[in-house]
Amino acid sequence: MITVTSARKDYGSFTALDDVSLDIPSGSLTALLGPSGSGKSTLLRAIAGLEELDSGTVTIEGRDVTDEPPQRRGIGFVFQHYAAFKHMTVRDNVAFGLTIRKRPKAETSKKVDELLEIVGLDGFQHRYPAQLSGGQRQRMALARALAVDPQVLLLDEPFGALDAKVRTDLRQWLRRLHDEVHVTTVLVTHDQEEALDVADRIAVLNRGRIEQVGDPVTLYERPANDFVMGFLGSVAHLGGQLVRPHDIALERSREMALALDAKVPDSPGVIDAVVERVVPLGFEVRVDLRADSGERFAAQITRRDAAELQLREGETIHARAVGRSSVVEHDPALAI
């Protein structure tokens, strides 16, 4: 368990962490998710000891490490840009943590071989980092961090420098690795899809504060506020409330819409809107709408529903929210 209590960090007039408290359970894979400048990297680096807190404490597995340097925190850290030791071979990179601990050669050798196999780099022992692709370098960096048997593995935007395809592959791979190795892992990302994909817990940060902590489903379906809702997926403004576009249903008949809406508690009501554009997105169809109030929003409906409705641009249609789960009271103060 990692416990951060009342962490505060200022850079001049900029507050990176504003009284942040967070528990990270042992064995979990937790994502710190937030936009640029939200303090997520600072929080991770504070856990690692690479950043000193102005106030607050950090404990790792019950040990107060607030005043410990990174060397004595029992961590493994992976950087966005790999931080490879360029003058060392892959093998020496991975062995570094063990070599400086003066472990017996045979033990080091065995451990390094094991790790290289886990990360799929066996056969690359004698290459230099410059001879590896970005994805391979990051896997090497992971093996290097795991070599010292860290209590926690900290990853700072580990896939940020990779291209889209490699990024998705590697995060699936990380998920599987975590299921095998079970080391408490904290991952910083600004990509909500990545967080939803790999993490079993997500902490959403905004402006140096934690907005909500929970599992991906809770966060997506029961966001605590506008910000979390907006950051975890697209939203539509519907009658003063925020609704996921795929939770908007469109009806031809106003009576039908009203009747169905009556079954949904606290719904924003039935909104009459003009169809501005119909955009096929493959399985789904996005319908751009303009309400009578002039407010624009989009609904995402299935292809079949769209075919049944036979929507044409310029027509008036009746929109309603389906289900309660993803409806949030709109608070302009928190809007992104």
Add this chain to the structure above:
Amino acid sequence: MTPDTDQQRRGPYPETDAAPLPPRPDATAPDGIRPHGGDAALPDTPPDTLPTGRPAEPPRGTTRPRRHGKGLRRLRGPLGIGIVTLWLSVIVLLPLAALTVAAFDEGLAGFWEAVTAPAALASLWVTVLVSAVVALVNAVVGTLVAWVLVRDEFRGKRFVNAVIDLPFALPTIVASIVLLSLYGPNSPIGVELNATRWGLVVALLFVTLPFVVRSVQPVLIEADHEVEEAAASLGATTWTTFRRIVLPTLAPAILSGTGLAFARAIGEYGSVVLIGGNIPRETQVASQYIQQQIEIDRPLNAAAVSVALLAIAFVTLLLLRVVSSRSQRREERDA
């Protein structure tokens, strides 16, 4: 300044593209201009997948981009090579050849006799010994100065940074007088170094100060700080990190700066002429011996010792090239 740098984080390097290595300042390599053919080493990713801001690469197999104007392009052909050859010949190679010829005026035996004359040998020995000490001190202190100038923040840093080049810009005879006024007879601080080898060392340290500093500085600025953090997270102490991570990165630059300082030191005349005292076998350096031989009308001796100095300088630079190109190959070798 925000601690998150998300704006950079999205920018994906194409998979095959190694994060570009910073250009290695290699002051000893006059052939720093490389052919533009290096462009072909960039990945053959289709241009539409490249992040914006990166110019789309021309398709493979086409000729390299024409970056030069029409008039300039003509210089790259035989005309350019001709001018360079002529220039190097007139300024460097012909005088060196003439000197070598003069040194062998009385054949190999004459040359050997001139170089192995006790006074000549002694001056060469003093020169190499003092220069080696100076080079070694520079390697350590120069690196330290560069480190402080890059990594530490303090008042007057810009001033200190500017002062580094002063000994280089100062006429060397002025340097000699400057040092003599402090370390000469009746030294105001009670340290008299004139006519001692330590005097020579101080004078040479003065004029060779910038070499290591200026070659290490840019490498340190370019150095990736995260690499040091990575080492720390793996348990390395500051000293271990410096020795095993930072130093190997700096080594080529330190070596090249040290080599240049050494080469400069063996030929130095102006700054040692006053403080050294010109005592044969004690503080007389090779350049002073040469001057002396010219004055007593022994041009052969002067030329022979000059050729010996030339050979030492040449071997030094050659060694540097070999070592630095070896370490460079290791880092840049591509799969």
